[in-house]
Amino acid sequence: MRPVIGITCYVEPAKFTVWTDMTVALLPYMYVEQVVRAGGQPVVLPPAGDPARLVERLDGLILAGGGDIAPARYGDEPGEKIGYVRDFRDEAEFAVLGAALDAGLPYLGICRGLQVLNVARGGTLHQHLPDVVGHEGHSPAPGRFGPLPVVPVPGTRLAKALGTEPVTVPHYHHQAIDRLAPGLTVSATAEDGTIEAVEMDAESFTMAVQWHPEAAEDCAIFESFVAACR
Numbered sequence: 163m164r165p166v167i168g169i170t171c172y173v174e175p176a177k178f179t180v181w182t183d184m185t186v187a188l189l190p191y192m193y194v195e196q197v198v199r200a201g202g203q204p205v206v207l208p209p210a211g212d213p214a215r216l217v218e219r220l221d222g223l224i225l226a227g228g229g230d231i232a233p234a235r236y237g238d239e240p241g242e243k244i245g246y247v248r249d250f251r252d253e254a255e256f257a258v259l260g261a262a263l264d265a266g267l268p269y270l271g272i273c274r275g276l277q278v279l280n281v282a283r284g285g286t287l288h289q290h291l292p293d294v295v296g297h298e299g300h301s302p303a304p305g306r307f308g309p310l311p312v313v314p315v316p317g318t319r320l321a322k323a324l325g326t327e328p329v330t331v332p333h334y335h336h337q338a339i340d341r342l343a344p345g346l347t348v349s350a351t352a353e354d355g356t357i358e359a360v361e362m363d364a365e366s367f368t369m370a371v372q373w374h375p376e377a378a379e380d381c382a383i384f385e386s387f388v389a390a391c392r
Contacts, residue, residue: 232249272370310330
C-alpha cells in the first residue's frame with residue numbers, strides 16, 4: 163500500500179473554470195505528481211481546523227512552499243520586502259510540524275517548510291536574501307524558477323539521495339536561514355554560502371530543502387522520503 167503523505171497548502175483567491183474570484187485551498191500539482199511518482203498517496207492539508215490532530219493518521223508530512231513567516235516568530239520586525247504573511251497558516255503549520263516531530267513522523271520541508279522548521283527550533287531568517295548575497299539568482303522573477311547549483315554535504319541523508327557533486331536545482335525563494343537552529347545540521351549550501359538544506363540528527367527522517375524539488379526532473383528526494391515513510 164502507498165504510504166499516506168500529508169501536504170500543507172495555500173489559501174488564496176484564485177480564478178478557475180467559471181469562478182473569477184474565489185478563495186480556495188490550493189497546491190501546485192507538481193507536489194502531488196512527485197509524491198505519486200515516488201510511490202506515496204498524497205493528501206492535501208489545509209490550514210484550518212486542527213491539522214496537528216491528523217499526524218497519527220499520516221505516514222509522512224510535507225510542508226510546502228508559500229508566503230513569508232511573520233517575523234515576530236523569530237524576534238524580528240517586518241522589513242519592506244516581507245510579503246504574503248498568513249498568520250492562520252503560520253499557526254497551523256507550526257502546530258502540525260511540532261506534532262510530527264514529537265511523533266517521529268518522517269518530514270520533508272520544501273522552501274517555506276525549511277524556514278518553518280528552522281524558526282520552530284529557535285533559528286532566524288534573512289528577510290530578503292538579495293540584500294545579503296547581492297544577486298537575484300535565487301528568485302529571478304515573479305513566477306519563474308532560477309537554476310542554481312547546490313553542494314550536498316557528504317555523509318548526510320541528502321548526499322545519499324543526490325550524491326556529493328554539485329547539482330543544479332530549481333530555486334524560488336527570497337528568504338533563507340540566518341542563524342541555524344540548535345539540533346539542525348546543514349546538508350547543502352549554494353555557491354554564495356546560502357544554506358540550502360538542513361537535517362535533524364534523529365532516527366526518523368527529517369529533511370528540509372530551500373529549493374523546489376517538486377519542479378525538478380528527478381524524483382530522488384521524494385523517493386528517499388517516501389521510502390522512509392514506508
